[in-house]
């Protein structure tokens with residue numbers, strides 16, 4: 001007998017688990033299909049950053065909601081998300097960056113991020129004692145942003161979804177999405193077919209493949225990113241802010257008794273490789289020595305690599321697609337999906353069950369790639 005479901009969620013990362021939880025809470029019959037283990041892919045490789053300092057107001061609003069939902073996650077699911085408000089600091093070194101971030105501050109305040117503020121270079125170095133460099137022109141700092149645990153958030157949503165009746169299949173891959181008469185009918189998996197009229201594509205870096213199974217173009221590409229964690233560093237306090245050197249994308253934050261750091265490169269190529277690229281240490285060396293010399297002197301304890309899931313405008317794709325009834329997207333988070341997961345699950349579950357979503361998701365619509373109604377997110381690293 002084939003399984004039946006109101007919704008099949010493809011992918012059990014933080015996004016799929018949040019959506020499953022918020023749907024099942026509203027009485028929807030959900031099956032989650034995860035090829036590997038829950039939260040083991042991009043979610044399990046992520047740096048855990050949670051911030052509101054985005055260039056697009058839709059992302060600022062989404063993050064305000066996500067932070068509120070993180071605050072109630074323990075009451076809702078019984079799991080502490082380990083949200084530590086160590087603050088988020090953008091270090092700025094060019095006049096263009098300064099103009100842009102000074103322009104964004106009033107927008108952040110307008111949408112409720114009231115404690116985000118401008119900091120001059122001297123104060124910035126006091127706030128973030130690991131930071132060095134006489135090229136710093138200033139920065140923006142939001143003390144109530146911070147870091148949370150991807151594992152805790154994912155398992156909080158997954159365990160509660162399961163307890164509320166969701167069926168979660170691990171080690172099972174989706175291999176096909178069948179449709180007829182313009183609507184989804186069946187999801188094929190390595191463990192058999194699931195009869196359904198709705199699919200949520202939460203397959204992260206593989207979202208394009210799920211799109212192709214349904215005949216829908218989902219423009220998400222995988223970009224490998226490396227994370228390195230240092231040996232214990234007594235100079236790095238546990239409350240050192242998450243720090244982003246915006247011009248280079250080099251970032252770091254406290255991790256255990258050391259620091260976690262990473263950086264993107266301008267000439268990255270799409271790939272599904274998750275082998276650690278140790279040559280990155282050399283590629284980053286000049287930047288790290290200049291911006292955080294104490295970090296540069298530390299030994300490396302461990303490293304891993306995961307995939308960013310990147311869209312052309314660095315915005316996620318959220319909601320139903322026009323060309324196939326019942327095919328919904330929640331993918332393409334372009335490196336900031338962990339922090340958006342609480343809001344995305346809540347808003348899409350509202351939408352799916354006929355409630356009016358608390359926020360407009362129009363700029364995230366799949367159709368924007370056809371209509372050109374695109375507002376790129378610029379504060380991505």
Ligand SMILES: Cc1cc2nc3c(=O)[nH]c(=O)nc-3n(C[C@H](O)[C@H](O)[C@H](O)COP(=O)(O)OP(=O)(O)OC[C@H]3O[C@@H](n4cnc5c(N)ncnc54)[C@H](O)[C@@H]3O)c2cc1C
Nearest residue numbers: 011013015035042043046047049174204306336337338339
């Ligand atoms: C190095 C790094 C640092 C990051 N730092 C941050 C950060 O600080 N803050 C932040 O907000 N975000 C960060 N991100 C981004 C964040 O990790 C992702 O945006 C987020 O985890 C996306 O969640 P997801 O559930 O969509 O994807 P995933 O966690 O990748 O889940 C998708 C799942 O789909 C499954 N799947 C794929 N194909 C199939 C199939 N055919 N059948 C069944 N299952 C399938 C996969 O196995 C996978 O588990 C970072 C990412 C990386 C790589």
